[in-house]
Amino acid sequence: MKWVLCLLSGLAIGYGLQRAFRDDVSDLELRASLAWNETDLATAEQVSRVALGRNPQSIRARDILGRISDVLGRPEIRLAMQRDSRSGAPADAAAFGELGATALTANWLRVADGFLAEGVKHFPDDERLQRQYASLAGLRLNADQMQSRLVNWQSHGTPALDLVAMAIGLYALDGRGVAPAETWLRAAVEADANDLESRLGLARCLLATGRYQQCVVLLEPVRDSDRARSLLVVAHVTMNDLSQAEALLPTAEPAEDRADYWYARGLLALERRDLVDAEESLKQAVSLRPLSPSYRSRYCDVLRRLDETDRHDEQVRQLELVTRILQKTLLFGTTNDLSSLGELIPLCNAVGAKEAASLLAAAIRPREPS
Secondary structure, eight states, X not given: OHHHHHHHHHHHHHHHHHXXXXXXXXXXXXXXXXXXXXXXXXXXXXXXXXXXXXXXXXXXXXHHHHHHHHHHTOTHHHHHHHHHTTTSSOSSHHHHHHHHHHHHHTTOHHHHHHHHXXXXXXXXXOHHHHHHHHHHHHHTTOHHHHHHHHHHHHTTSOOOHHXXXXXXXXXXXXXTSOHHHHHHHHHHHHHOTTOHHHHHHXXXXXXXXXXHHHHHHHHGGGTTSHHHHHHHHHHHHHTTXXXXXXXXXXXXXXXXXXXXXXXXXXXXXXXXXXHHHHHHHHHHHHHHSTTOHHHHHHHHHHXXXXXXXXXXXXXXXHHHHHHHHHHHHHHHHHHOOHHHHHTHHHHHHHTTOHHHHHHHHHHHGGGSOO
């Protein structure tokens, strides 16, 4: 029994010593203030966070973190403080949705996306969170990402039919439909220079509307990103600046937006009249993004130049199917004709868009009369 008492006594002494040597909140606030005055922002942030962990009501720590948020262009710090004031992670899905909505109000799309991603992770069955999360990818004109989020939603529930239709329709992106998104995306890039996803979305707007030089200027600050470089290649090739395009082409397929890479590589090869590389690259791009009419059209062009008659004719037929799919999808927003979307399931399967077909089937089935 003695050894148990000794052990407990040792633990108590150890805990007391640890408490004695821990900085109290006022000391931490002073250290954070000194670091801020010396422009040591990393230390100021770290110490302020520790102070808030000890006392969530520390006004000085909150003030310093707020200033750091403004100086570094990191709005997520302010919203993280809002979340932490709830004594830890939000306890319900509504809290995550509220944080996301707050960030959206300030045009902080990157921050909103982070909160919604965390919310979906904790509450995958919540329909409202899933809808917000998928919609945000659509706002950024990222059809692949939106479809991926809907597929994840499908694992936990029934994806919303209007969002499935929207995701498919995004593959028909052109200058006529990007104006509303452009306004949002410009505001997001201005509010948060670190928001890569919104910057890429705005670049897609500019490419769709033929403003290639503006696209180059927009993406230059993030040209270290392979995803941005792929879009830069498309812009430079279109402007017939092949030397710049060659210098910017990523050396390997990136982990995200793989279709953009292969399309950019295919366009560059086509301009260099390397038809073999162009055919291989555009074939890969089409397989990754089968509902893109522009990809299909370019692929048809290469096959025609190669005198691949049978394959050319088959791709022309598939391009016609893709056009029908996109037309019916875009019409759904005005007619809400459920039967017309049901007809698209075999067409999507026919052109290799298996995920789109699965999403349509899952979204339509619960709405069909029993």
